[in-house]
Amino acid sequence: MSADLVPDASGRGAAFTSPGGGEVLSVVEPLIFASSRAGRRAVRFPVPSAQARMAAAGQPPLPPEARRADRPRLPEVSELDMLRHFNRLSHLNFAIDLGFYPLGSCTMKYNPKVNEWAARLPGLAESHPLDPAVLAQGSLELEWLLGELLKEISGFSAVSLQPAAGAHGELTGLLMARAYHRSRGEGEQRTRVLVPDSSHGTNPATATMVGYTAVTIPSNERGGIDLAALRAALGPDTAALMITNPSTLGIFEDQIDLVIAAVQEAGAIAYMDGANLNAILGRFRPGEAGFDVMHFNLHKTFSTPHGGGGPGAGPVGVSERLAPFLPGPQPMLVSGDPDEVRANAWAGRGTPGATFALESGGARPESIGQVRAFTGNFGMFVRAYTYIRSNGGDGLRQVSDDAVLAANYLRVRLSDAYDLPYDRICKHEVVFSGRRQKRANGVSTLDIAKAILDHGVHPPTIYFPLIVEEALMIEPTETETLETLDRFVDIMHRVASQAATDPDALRRAPETTPVGRLDEAAAARRPDLRFVADPVAGEAG
Amino acid sequence: MAYTPHTPADREQMLAAVGVASVDDLFADIPAGVRASRFAVPPPLSEQEVRAELSRLAGRNRIANVSFLGAGAYRHLVPSVVGEVIGRSEFSTAYTPYQPEVSQGTLQSIYEFQSLICELTGMEVATASHYDGATATAEAALMACRLTRRHRVAVSSAVNPQVRRVLATYCSGPGIEIVEVPADLAEGGSGLTPVEAAARVLDGGFACLIAQHPNFFGGIEPMRDLADASHAVGAQFVAVVEPTSLALLAAPGTYGADIVAAEGQSLGIPLSFGGPYVGLMAARMESVRQMPGRLVGATRDAQGRRGYVLTLQAREQHIRREKAASNICTNQALCALAATAYLTSVGPAGLFEVADMSITQARHVAAALEAAGLGERRFSGPYFAEVALRVPDAVRRHAALAAAGIVAGLPLEHEYPELGDTLLLAATELTTDADIATLVAALEGTK
Numbered sequence: 009m010s011a012d013l014v015p016d017a018s019g020r021g022a023a024f025t026s027p028g029g030g031e032v033l034s035v036v037e038p039l040i041f042a043s044s045r046a047g048r049r050a051v052r053f054p055v056p057s058a059q060a061r062m063a064a065a066g067q068p069p070l071p072p073e074a075r076r077a078d079r080p081r082l083p084e085v086s087e088l089d090m091l092r093h094f095n096r097l098s099h100l101n102f103a104i105d106l107g108f109y110p111l112g113s114c115t116m117k118y119n120p121k122v123n124e125w126a127a128r129l130p131g132l133a134e135s136h137p138l139d140p141a142v143l144a145q146g147s148l149e150l151e152w153l154l155g156e157l158l159k160e161i162s163g164f165s166a167v168s169l170q171p172a173a174g175a176h177g178e179l180t181g182l183l184m185a186r187a188y189h190r191s192r193g194e195g196e197q198r199t200r201v202l203v204p205d206s207s208h209g210t211n212p213a214t215a216t217m218v219g220y221t222a223v224t225i226p227s228n229e230r231g232g233i234d235l236a237a238l239r240a241a242l243g244p245d246t247a248a249l250m251i252t253n254p255s256t257l258g259i260f261e262d263q264i265d266l267v268i269a270a271v272q273e274a275g276a277i278a279y280m281d282g283a284n285l286n287a288i289l290g291r292f293r294p295g296e297a298g299f300d301v302m303h304f305n306l307h308k309t310f311s312t313p314h315g316g317g318g319p320g321a322g323p324v325g326v327s328e329r330l331a332p333f334l335p336g337p338q339p340m341l342v343s344g345d346p347d348e349v350r351a352n353a354w355a356g357r358g359t360p361g362a363t364f365a366l367e368s369g370g371a372r373p374e375s376i377g378q379v380r381a382f383t384g385n386f387g388m389f390v391r392a393y394t395y396i397r398s399n400g401g402d403g404l405r406q407v408s409d410d411a412v413l414a415a416n417y418l419r420v421r422l423s424d425a426y427d428l429p430y431d432r433i434c435k436h437e438v439v440f441s442g443r444r445q446k447r448a449n450g451v452s453t454l455d456i457a458k459a460i461l462d463h464g465v466h467p468p469t470i471y472f473p474l475i476v477e478e479a480l481m482i483e484p485t486e487t488e489t490l491e492t493l494d495r496f497v498d499i500m501h502r503v504a505s506q507a508a509t510d511p512d513a514l515r516r517a518p519e520t521t522p523v524g525r526l527d528e529a530a531a532a533r534r535p536d537l538r539f540v541a542d543p544v545a546g547e548a549g
Numbered sequence: 550m551a552y553t554p555h556t557p558a559d560r561e562q563m564l565a566a567v568g569v570a571s572v573d574d575l576f577a578d579i580p581a582g583v584r585a586s587r588f589a590v591p592p593p594l595s596e597q598e599v600r601a602e603l604s605r606l607a608g609r610n611r612i613a614n615v616s617f618l619g620a621g622a623y624r625h626l627v628p629s630v631v632g633e634v635i636g637r638s639e640f641s642t643a644y645t646p647y648q649p650e651v652s653q654g655t656l657q658s659i660y661e662f663q664s665l666i667c668e669l670t671g672m673e674v675a676t677a678s679h680y681d682g683a684t685a686t687a688e689a690a691l692m693a694c695r696l697t698r699r700h701r702v703a704v705s706s707a708v709n710p711q712v713r714r715v716l717a718t719y720c721s722g723p724g725i726e727i728v729e730v731p732a733d734l735a736e737g738g739s740g741l742t743p744v745e746a747a748a749r750v751l752d753g754g755f756a757c758l759i760a761q762h763p764n765f766f767g768g769i770e771p772m773r774d775l776a777d778a779s780h781a782v783g784a785q786f787v788a789v790v791e792p793t794s795l796a797l798l799a800a801p802g803t804y805g806a807d808i809v810a811a812e813g814q815s816l817g818i819p820l821s822f823g824g825p826y827v828g829l830m831a832a833r834m835e836s837v838r839q840m841p842g843r844l845v846g847a848t849r850d851a852q853g854r855r856g857y858v859l860t861l862q863a864r865e866q867h868i869r870r871e872k873a874a875s876n877i878c879t880n881q882a883l884c885a886l887a888a889t890a891y892l893t894s895v896g897p898a899g900l901f902e903v904a905d906m907s908i909t910q911a912r913h914v915a916a917a918l919e920a921a922g923l924g925e926r927r928f929s930g931p932y933f934a935e936v937a938l939r940v941p942d943a944v945r946r947h948a949a950l951a952a953a954g955i956v957a958g959l960p961l962e963h964e965y966p967e968l969g970d971t972l973l974l975a976a977t978e979l980t981t982d983a984d985i986a987t988l989v990a991a992l993e994g995t996k
Binding site: 034035036037039040041048049050051052053054055056057059060061063064065066067068069070071073074075076077079080081082083084085087090091093094095097098099100101102103104105106109111114116117118119120122124125126127128129130131132133134135136137138139140142143144145146147149150157160161163172173174175176178179183208209210212213214215216217218219221222259260262263264265268288289290291292293296297298307311313314315316317318319320321335353354355356358368369376377378379380381382383384385386387388390393394396397398399400401402403404405406407409410412413414416417419420421432433435457458461466467469472486487488489490518521522523524525526527528530531532535536537538539540 | 550551552553554555559560562563564566567568569572574575576577578579580582583584585586587588589590591592593594596598599600601602603604605606607608609610611612613616618620621622624626628630632633634636637638639640641642643644645646647648649650651652653654655657658660661663664665667668669673674675677678680681682683684691709711712714715717718719721722723724769772773795796797798799800803812819820821822823824825826834837843844845846847848849850851852853854855856857858860861862863865866867868869870871872873875876877878879880881882883884886890892893894895896897898899900901902903905906908909910912913915916917920929930931932933947948951952954956959963978982
């Protein structure tokens, strides 16, 4: 093993000698490489039979120059040590299942466990994406049914499940917008994508990936998009408006009808970033309201776990005029009446006689193509379908009602302690500013966030949206009890008063976490992005 | 089922605090003309009812008893301990690690993932993950364009067609031209990408050449020669690899790959009808600032404790917005954790066993079909764990076997019209001698 990683007897709290600087750092949990010993094994596999070896011998051998000279230096550990390592690492994480996680824009709601049960059913988990349709009817039907539910929820006329995440859905949406403009001979002229200054960073980044120029539209003093500025910016060179609604300020665009009309009048595509759909289920259907395209975040609205940064799923819904451009292959109902199949499935009668298939390549010549391999993050579809069926229409309406009620409750309860730049009814999240604490006490929003960590709660999203100074973006979700919300209010009040009485303590925070504030500047200045195993160690021969 | 905890009294208390009479008042800002006119989502189900519905759908699938299907997604053993690790909800219900003090579990596991992928590929830096191998390949091509400031991409026709389609979609964004390098798919040909064909296509206008190894047909490509041909015109060489093959095959870093992209599904991730999987990307350190996606780096806190953070974020969309290297945000972190747990639990010896069993059984199935007079190898070149076999009347017989729960690989004529009557058969460590005997007998029965 490598000499610079020495676990103590318990395997924890080891010392680490930096190979470069020679300084000694303490380590909360050693890297897995520290437990490696040549020849130690965990999972084993069968070896080929003599018959197989003999048969194989007559086939062309691997050319010697294609072979690897030495075995990769992967850790060699016991199964128990490996499991303990990852279990200990898990203890260093905060998670929804451990405590309140009011991270704005992320919808950190409870991830129901029956969803996990469903995704692990062997009949679904072992389904191969290229299995002949005759073997994959269940997977195809589930995709088709989920598409039908998403259409009903959003009011769009067609859906593609393929995009793997929200930003991927944005890419899909803008590629469709461009294909649409090209189909009308306006591909060359329409090159600008308008984004409000409160937008997610993915929106302008996506515009660039499609070869478009992002143009920022200011917000008005009420936190909505400045309609006059929007109208001035719209023109024959506008490809699309990308707008998050409710906005990242947690505010519903109360002139959304006028916004959509202005975009349509300019011949542009109205794109809705669906990150905040959790606020409006049953209340506002973007497709019905006139949007052309929206991505869903199944990992936000429909409770699929965030996984520490994915996998997500970012299906897109589109209006009729964009449907020909959807990515493929699409799951199709090939025999059976759609109304009857839906009615049967919703009533729990099964779907006798219905058969499904993937559309064949080239079926829709105007399709933008494929945005990822196969049909999408199917495991997330299983979870989202389970969630939607569990909640039902009434349950989903309740989700949004309670999410919005909780956010407004926090808005009112915290507005004495923190500045509220846009003091009006919010939707599922509320954005405060820490500028009062910054000016009066020299305590930054970062300090406030770190102090919150010491109270066993995950901090809100900070410094976003960019248009709010020292932003604190709080999204409580619908799954937290009133007691939890009240405890959070107490914590936020305590932090605010500590900012006045003992600001240094906040600047030292956090003190109860596995590590304190980490030196991010040093990390970027001298990137250490991997462990390099000792060249001799790890050789299994 | 409902996951909202509020009692009627709770809601009353909150409404009173907010100062509104009913929750409808909180939605008064939705213009009347665009409020939802309907919401016909079916009624809620109890847990036992929803389980019955999902069991019904799972039951409508027929999981093949015997399958030789691969073509980019592979049946492998997912060790129980891997499922245990990713099932821990401290990992699965955490968000992207934006608060590193309470995300060290996720961050350290990503650092270990990056270390393992670098070790497997022989590269210097690996990202935290991409959506899948296809999008990782497409992002690698865009990265090569940024690095070289060139706008043409060459890709071998022996790269998985799914990957090439995604590449085409991504390249259509910024208007990057794709030129295909024809693999030798002629009767009795090698099934490989001839270096002469690559050299004919490549010139100083190309950002990169993309080759897959083993290629879509399982073929062992002349990677060093293809890398040399790329470098001769100042282009990057993008190697698309299968991670389990790297127990036996040379690490891409040793044959001149500049960027490595891969589908990581083989590393402990269930088939799950195509996703979620995990895209791998690795490169040389000198290119790191043009890499898309998240990176985790080691650093320390004020007390000298080692810790991990997201780093070099000036490449990313939340900082750089329209100037970012990519729009990618959410990736496939939990799948990357599965790959980390997999590589750790199998170790070098286990990964070698997987590769050895796969390559041996692929040869075994080819030899068995040849010996029985049922098929013959379509190509003359060396192959890894997947092999293209000419089987008369392949499509009909494939369908007949499928009806009996046996998947005789993938008929190639849909993707490659010139490869009629050809089946692409894959083997893994799960392929048994009995599976091969079953396939032989079943094909005999469809003569």
